[in-house]
Amino acid sequence: MTAVARGPVQGMPFPGTHEGGDRPGGAALFPAGVPAREPGPALIEFDRVAKVYNAADGRPVRAVDSVNGTISAGEFVSILGPSGCGKSTLMMMLAGLLRPTEGEIRFKGKPVVGPQEGFGIVFQDPVLFPWRTVQDNVRLPAEVRGLHKDEQIERARAMVALVGLRGFESKYPSELSGGMQQRVAIARALSLGPSLLVMDEPFGALDAMTREQMNLELQRISLESGATVVFVTHSIAEAAFLSDRVFVMSGRPSTVREILTVDLPRPRAIEQMNTDKFGVYVSHLRSLLNSHGDLSCVGSRSLRRAAPSVCGSRTARLLS
Numbered sequence: 092m093t094a095v096a097r098g099p100v101q102g103m104p105f106p107g108t109h110e111g112g113d114r115p116g117g118a119a120l121f122p123a124g125v126p127a128r129e130p131g132p133a134l135i136e137f138d139r140v141a142k143v144y145n146a147a148d149g150r151p152v153r154a155v156d157s158v159n160g161t162i163s164a165g166e167f168v169s170i171l172g173p174s175g176c177g178k179s180t181l182m183m184m185l186a187g188l189l190r191p192t193e194g195e196i197r198f199k200g201k202p203v204v205g206p207q208e209g210f211g212i213v214f215q216d217p218v219l220f221p222w223r224t225v226q227d228n229v230r231l232p233a234e235v236r237g238l239h240k241d242e243q244i245e246r247a248r249a250m251v252a253l254v255g256l257r258g259f260e261s262k263y264p265s266e267l268s269g270g271m272q273q274r275v276a277i278a279r280a281l282s283l284g285p286s287l288l289v290m291d292e293p294f295g296a297l298d299a300m301t302r303e304q305m306n307l308e309l310q311r312i313s314l315e316s317g318a319t320v321v322f323v324t325h326s327i328a329e330a331a332f333l334s335d336r337v338f339v340m341s342g343r344p345s346t347v348r349e350i351l352t353v354d355l356p357r358p359r360a361i362e363q364m365n366t367d368k369f370g371v372y373v374s375h376l377r378s379l380l381n382s383h384g385d386l387s388c389v390g391s392r393s394l395r396r397a398a399p400s401v402c403g404s405r406t407a408r409l410l411s
């Protein structure tokens with residue numbers, strides 16, 4: 092597998108996109124020292140995507156409303172938003188497990204109308220078969236695909252090694268910690284070499300230390316596999332740490348409030364979280380999530396004004 096160098100990628104908004112006031116398309120908060128990489132061809136396109144559920148009481152629930160945006164091959168994009176805003180709904184539509192009520196999601200230019208080959212999906216619950224060993228859980232997609240048994244085993248071994256579980260191939264899920272089980276789920280999702288990894292709060296149930304470790308592991312795995320990752324999280328720091336871009340969602344009905352480019356070199360070390368620059372990203376994301384009104388005016392200008400009180404004068408100079 093080849094390592095992929097990730098970098099800041101500017102978005103390519105659809106006309107009428109809600110991508111945030113004076114920074115359309117996800118421009119970086121910081122003036123770039125070098126020109127931002129030109130966006131690659133769009134792998135995923137969200138085109139005015141909306142979802143209306145019919146609730147049990149018969150009333151329509153508009154969960155997602157007019158989501159626009161594109162994601163390029165090799166990007167790591169996080170979807171960050173308040174609880175109940177529609178993140179899982181958006182992920183299920185992307186994964187082809189749910190149909191949009193309006194608009195369209197396209198993968199490699201074709202509408203997503205059902206589960207697709209080339210997608211790996213990881214949910215908050217690892218959903219492992221307790222009667223199968225680690226290796227047998229990981230080789231399940233290859234078995235379902237009908238690959239030769241030797242190839243199933245070879246792929247499973249490689250993926251187990253990639254997620255750092257070499258030596259645990261013959262263990263059962265009950266013999267693993269929560270973090271190890273989630274690694275098995277990630278290995279299974281990667282086992283057929285997906286071009287897209289869809290992850291819905293995969294680390295939500297883990298303790299803080301394990302979560303931090305898993306963030307480092309996921310960064311390494313995504314760089315080594317080269318897979319495009321769309322990652323749902325509640326955690327502002329996790330989103331800023333892992334992502335090339337963060338799609339910040341509004342409350343329900345959810346739409347893209349702003350796309351923030353995180354211009355930090357990779358691989359990122361945990362210590363990066365202690366830097367002023369990281370602090371500015373976190374403050375900005377928090378200000379977006381904490382606001383209840385129209386946030387389109389909360390852009391880099393207002394952040395620059397707020398920076399001295401939020402992050403100290405050194406960071407304020409970085410922003411000016």
Ligand SMILES: Nc1ncnc2c1ncn2[C@@H]1O[C@H](COP(=O)(O)OP(=O)(O)OP(=O)(O)O)[C@@H](O)[C@H]1O
Binds near residue numbers: 173175
């Ligand atoms: N099958 C359904 N029928 C009716 N309403 C639904 C259904 N599924 C989800 N909803 C509603 O749609 C909204 C979005 O739900 P969703 O699970 O996508 O939110 P979320 O952002 O993933 O939340 P969380 O962060 O808590 O996981 C919620 O208000 C939820 O009540």
Ligand SMILES: [Mg+2]
Binds near residue numbers: 180
């Ligand atoms: Mg959810």
